Amino acid sequence: MSFTVAIVGRPNVGKSTLFNRLVGKKLALVDDTPGVTRDRRPGEAKLVDLRFTIIDTAGLEEAGADTLEGRMRAQTEMAIDEADLSLFVVDAKYGLTPVDQTLAEMLRRRGKPVVLVANKSEAKGSDGGFYDAYTLGLGEPVPISAEHGQGMIDLRDAIVEAIGEDRAFPEPDDEAETDVVLTEGEGEGEEDEEFEPEYDDTKPLRVAIVGRPNAGKSTLINRFLGEDRLLTGPEAGITRDSISVEWDWRGRTIKMFDTAGMRKKARVQEKLEKLSVADTLRAVRFAETVVIVFDATIPFEKQDIQIVDFVLREGRAAVLAFNKWDLVEDPQAVLADLREKTERLLPQARGIRAVPMSGQTGYGLDKLMQNIVDTDMVWNKRISTAKLNRWLDSVxxxxxxxxVSGxxxxxxxxxxxxxxxxxxMISCTRPDALPESYVRYLTNGLRADFDMPGVPIRIHFKAGENPFEGRKRRR
Structure with a gap:
């Protein structure tokens, strides 16, 4: 059985840089601004011959429980309780602060193994901060540079010593290998034109939750999980990183990505917010189905429509979620109005599924998940060539x-x-001359006749080969 490690420390000591170094990817946002990380982010770490789960956490600060910093602290304490070992990161260049002393006392009270890490030890004048770390009473500090990758061997040895070799290097399970037997016809290269593969409802499903700031994205995911896994609150723009969480719905693994709220491009000025939006765009491209969360009290802002348009242009399956339905006073009238606006303002996604729900109360969540799965089924749909050509001949x-031109x-x-x-792909004569209106006619016909609502449909036109091209004309 593997083990879990939490990276803890005060803000701006290099926790996220160390996290990215251990997972081998730039998953966590890194900036000089203190307090960039807010939610706890898990990842699969590799350190020489060690394999373990690593959790990046928010910087610990002294603050009231009802403040944003207090809620961030609560998330970090949950990560410490969940982990088997903590990497307590201090800044050797800057030296110790009273907050470091407070955190050291908190970790001692937990009674779990702690490895003291003196980051930024490559900097000039860092020796004083390194030796000050001994005063924390957590053993010998490990000097490293997370940014340059120095000291990783020493960190590996310290983790093995703290967790124990039996836990660090578990014995592999002896499982009998099963031979793969192909049935008749299976594994052959040729495909039957009439073959339409069935939808695999056991495969894990990747879902991204996007929307404007303060639309209730993190609250929605917390309600799905049944715990306060993600940081929430009345403040807009709390989420910065795209955080992935896994859970099971009716026996199927769902991997959900919570993302930062997307404001109008003209309003995004700060570097940190630009990094957050870029992280959101990456999450959309990685996902299979994207849920666009609308605030039902102020739906269909211009930014909402632009987000839906971006998701469809990226080719993702999209579902609309009208959140905060518990605040709507006249549900029937509002629902009729939302249906009319959906058809009128989103003609490129005719038939897109829209679900009224409430992340606060849990209303409509099961229906939302069913619509996500149904949309993904359409997104994966394949139609046999014979059916398509019979349909093309009919339309x-x-x-x-x-x-065109006679x-x-x-x-x-x-x-x-x-x-x-x-x-x-449609083979035709003069594809460049085909009017856009006729392309829309074909697209709408495909949606209606093959039951493909709400997903982007792409039709490419190709000119047939001319067998006489390149031959000289006889006189």
Whole structure:
């Protein structure tokens, strides 16, 4: 069994830099501003021959329980209680502060193993801070540089000594290897044109939660998990990093990403907020289904529509969640108004699923999850080539392509080239001359006839090869 390590310390001592160094990726936001990290972020760490779970935490500060800093402190204390060992990071360049002394006392009271880490030890004049760390009474400090990767071998040895070799290097489970037996026809390279693969409802599903600041994204995820896993509060813009959490819904693993609120681009001036928005965009591109959270009391702001448009342009499956439904006074009238606005303001996502819900009370959460799974099923949909060509023949007979410059366009052949999102290729004459209105006619027909509401559909047109091209004309 592996073990869990929490990185703790006061703000701006390099905890997130060390976290990124151990996981081998720039997952956590790093900036010179103190207090960048607010939520606890887990990751899979690799340190020489050690493998363990690492948790990045917010900087610990003395503050009241009802303040933002107090709630951040509570999240960090949960991580310490959850972990088997704590890496207590101090700043060797700056030296110790009274906050470091308070944190050391708190860790001693927990009674769990602690490794004292003196970061920024490569800096000139850091020797004084390194030797001051002995006064904390937590053993010999390990001098490292998280930014430059110095001292990692010593850190590895200190972790093994603190946690014990039996825990650091568990014995592998002896499991019998099972032979993979292919049934007849399985594993062959050829595909049957009529074959339509079934949706795999056991595969883990990646879901990103996005929206404007203070729309209730973190509260929604906490309600799904049934615990205060993410930092929440009345302040706008609390979430900065994109934090992933896993849980099971009806036996299926769901990996949800909480993201920072996205404001209008013109209002994003600070470097830290730009980093947060860039992290949100990466989470959207990594996800399969994206839930856009609307504030039901002030829905369809311009920024809401732009977020939906971005998600669809990225090719993600989208679901709208009208949060704070418990604050709506006339639900029936508001629901009818929201349906009308959805159809009118989001024509590019005709049939998109929208669910009224409340992250505060839990209303509508099960229905929201069912719509997420249903949308992902459509997003993964594949249609056989034979069905597509019968459909193409039917729609072109009912409404033929228009003539351009006196020459009629002909659509010859259609096939699906990929799913996630569904993309189709149509072989035709003069693809550049096909009007946009006819492309919309085909797209809407695909949605209606093959039951594909609310997901982006892409149709590519390709000119058929001319067998006489390159031949000289006979006189």
């Amino acid at each position: 072109t007979t009912q409404h033929p392509p228009p003539a 020459r009629r366009l002909k659509l010859k052949y259609m096939t699906q080239v990929k799913a996630r999102p569904p993309a189709f």
